Amino acid sequence: MxxxxxxxxTLFTLPGFAxxxxxxxxxxxxxxNGVALVWKNKLVGVIKPNGKEIVKPEYEKIGSFxxxxxxxxTKDGKIGIINLEGKIIVQNIYESIAxxxxxQAITKKDGLYGMxxxxxxxxxxxxxxxxxxxxxxxIRAVKQGQEILLDIKD
Numbered sequence: 001m002x003x004x005x006x007x008x009x010t011l012f013t014l015p016g017f018a019x020x021x022x023x024x025x026x027x028x029x030x031x032x033n034g035v036a037l038v039w040k041n042k043l044v045g046v047i048k049p050n051g052k053e054i055v056k057p058e059y060e061k062i063g064s065f066x067x068x069x070x071x072x073x074t075k076d077g078k079i080g081i082i083n084l085e086g087k088i089i090v091q092n093i094y095e096s097i098a099x100x101x102x103x104q105a106i107t108k109k110d111g112l113y114g115m116x117x118x119x120x121x122x123x124x125x126x127x128x129x130x131x132x133x134x135x136x137x138x139i140r141a142v143k144q145g146q147e148i149l150l151d152i153k154d
Contacts, residue, residue, distance in 0.1 A: 022051030033065045033084060046086060054086035068118060072097060081120065089120040104152075106131050113141070115152070123152045 022028070022038075028047070029037040035046050038057060045057035055062070061074040062082070069084035073092060080092035090097070098106040103118045107126060114126035124131065128141040131150075139150040 020051075022047055023053065025057070033069070035065065035084060037062055046082075055082060059092075068100070070100075070118060089118070090116060101133060104133070106133070115139070124150060 023040075025038040025040050026042075027039040029039075031049055035048055035054065038045050038047050038053075040057040042060075043057040044059050044062050045053060046055035046062065047053050059073045059075050060077075061072075063072040065071045065084050070081050070089060071083075073080045073082055075092040078092040079094045079097045080088065081090040081097065083089055094107045094109050095111075096108040097116070100118060104115055104123060105117075107114045107116055109126040112126045113124075113128045113131040114122060115124040115131060116122055124139070124141070128143050129145075130142040132140045134140060139152065141148055141150050
């Protein structure tokens with residue numbers, strides 16, 4: 001009889017301890033690096049384990065956060081970058097952003113190439129037909145069909 005009373009009390013009191021900690025989403029992904037992707041109305045955002053929303057579901061896509069705590073985002077078909085705290089590092093203005101090599105990435109905007117660093121600073125304006133980084137760190141660009149070497153001043 002005591003077991004029966006205990007069981008009934010447990011069943012009726014435990015649900016009262018649960019507390020909703022997040023907004024309602026269509027789907028919540030697995031937590032990785034202390035955050036999870038969430039989807040609402042086909043858009044994606046980011047939450048913390050306590051349910052705090054650090055990025056509203058406003059992106060078409062958010063990539064995985066790498067060791068540098070950065071993730072590529074897609075919004076209105078354009079690419080940008082956010083960090084693990086949800087801060088926008090690079091606005092969604094690029095057609096493409098190549099993976100970072102060291103601290104630099106080649107960008108494409110309006111059909112022309114440039115370069116940014118991991119802090120979002122533009123190192124080379126998007127005004128070249130092509131940019132390539134050589135194995136010795138040399139940066140070669142093509143402008144009006146002519147190849148030139150570039151030097152980055154941080």
